Amino acid sequence: MALVDIPGSKSITARALFLAAAADGVTRLVRPLRSDDTEGFAEGLTRLGYRVGRTPDSWHVDGRPGGPAVERADVYCRDGATTARFLPTLVAAGHGTYRFDASAQMRRRPLGPLSRALRDLGVDLRHEEAEGHHPLSITASGVEGGTVTLDAGQSSQYLTALLLLGPLTRTGLRIEVTELVSAPYIGITLAMMRAFGADVTVDGDVFEVAPGGYRATTYPVEPDASTASYFFAAAALTGREVTVHGLGAGALQGDLAFVDVLRRMGAHVETGPDRTTVRGTGGLRGLTVNMRDISDTMPTLAAIAPFADGPVRIEDVANTRVKECDRLEACAENLRALGIRVETGPDWIEIHPGVPAATEIRTYGDHRIVMSFAVTSLRTPGIGFDDPGCVRKTFPDFHEVFGAWAAAGEDG
Known part of the structure; x- marks a missing residue:
């Protein structure tokens, strides 16, 4: 049984940093993800006057329920969508003037629905260039609350940002949601808010958050389920076995449901209380699958789809077009470069069986494109990447860890 040590969840680490910063007291985050995205989030907190201490296996954050310690700051969000969407929401509950900017890649990603909601709540928010995109500035005076x-429908992060803000408002927050994508991520947010002492209820598409703030705690960070998908897919593709500890039946992350897709394709899957094992069975079946709720794993499936015995059709993934890149089109382009027949539509991609031929993968600076097609390379030697280092966004040591796992299989 091959064990793989997966780094902490990006989604959980980002939410935990927000909650810790807003909580009353000192929070200890155990095994947080250390990557460009999360370091960028922590750096942003530091620029806002929060104290973030680091030990080899944990971060300690001194919470400030009243908001940032400084009245003026300029924050660079790097490529991090959670940083770029959560930190402006955090400072809105404080008092001061704050400016946020981000990388060219992040500047292209939409922010409009969240900006409109914050303005509806009375937040003085101004986009400096393109409306609905970074850079932006906020003149904060606290948030009263309301409906x-x-x-x-583009990103669940908009809803997460508002939910996280709720307990910091003076009268509480009622959020009526018209469209929602990647719903399991909202489950993560709600569970974590409650772990930090928040009172939040859900009735269909209506979320109600009581005022009262957050309490500091010690919070362990799960391994990243999206990152684990590359190793699970690799096992299914190669007929090997892999086990990830810390991701089991009680996991918060919806992306663990990717193993159910692999099970439908013929892999053997065992999910215990605190671990998940996937074993390849020598073949993969084609299928049609709706991945709206686990769309971050769409590229993982696309990368192994050519090796299935029939077409693989992935549906309801329009939101993948507004990630770090247009992931749906990036997968299609790279698969075609590998010699694979692919059709696409506004929210779907269909991939036909074939024998990929080695080529250089165009990554668009997207970590998930690199890690997904690294799985393809297990059956197609000679695949290269125009920007292999962009994995630093979520898994700086990916190539070393994945290469060691692959080499262990060759030795075995």
Whole structure:
């Protein structure tokens, strides 16, 4: 049984940093993800006057329920969508003037629905260049609360940001959601808010958050389920076995449901209380699958799809077009470069069986494109990447860890 040590969840680490910063007291985060995205989030907190201490296996954050310690700051969000969406929401509950900017890649990603919701709540928010995109500035004077309507059909992060803000408002927050994508991520947010002492209820598409703030705690960070998908897919593709500890039946992350897709394709899957094992069985079946709720793993499936015995059709993934890149089109382009027949539509991709031929993968600076097609390379030697280092966003040691796993199989 091959064990793989997966780094902490990016999604959980980002939420935990927000909650710790807003909580009353000192929070200890155990085994947080250390990557460009999360370091960028922590750096942003530091620029806002929060104290973030680091030990080899944990971070300690001194919470400030009243908001940032400084009245003026300029924050660079790097490539991090959670940083770029959560930190402006955090400072809105404080008092001061704050400016946020991000990389060219992050500047292209939409922010409009969240900006509109914050303005509806009385936040003085101004986009400096393109409306609905970074850079932006906020003149904060706290948030009263009330009712707001939100379209989270492009990203669940808009809803998460508002939910996290709720306990910091003076009277509480009622959020009426018209559209929602990647719903399991909202489950993560709600569970973590409650772990930090928040009172939040859900009735269909209506979320109600009581005022009262957050309490500091010690919070362990799960391994990243999206990152684990590359190793699970690799096992299914090669007929090997891999086990990931810390991701089991009680896991918060919806992306663990990717193993159910692999099970439908013929892999053997065992999910215990605190671990998940996937074993390849010598073949993969084609299928049609809706991945709306686990769309971050769409590239993982696309990368192994040519090796299935029939077409693989992935549906309801329009939101993958507004990630770090247009992931749906990036997968299609790279698969075609590998010699694979592919069709696409506004929210779907269909991939036909074939024998990929080695080529250089165009990554668009997207970590998930690199890690997904690294799985393809297990059956197609000679695949290269135009920017292999972009994995630093979520898994700086990916190539070393994945290469060691692959080499262990060759030795075995």
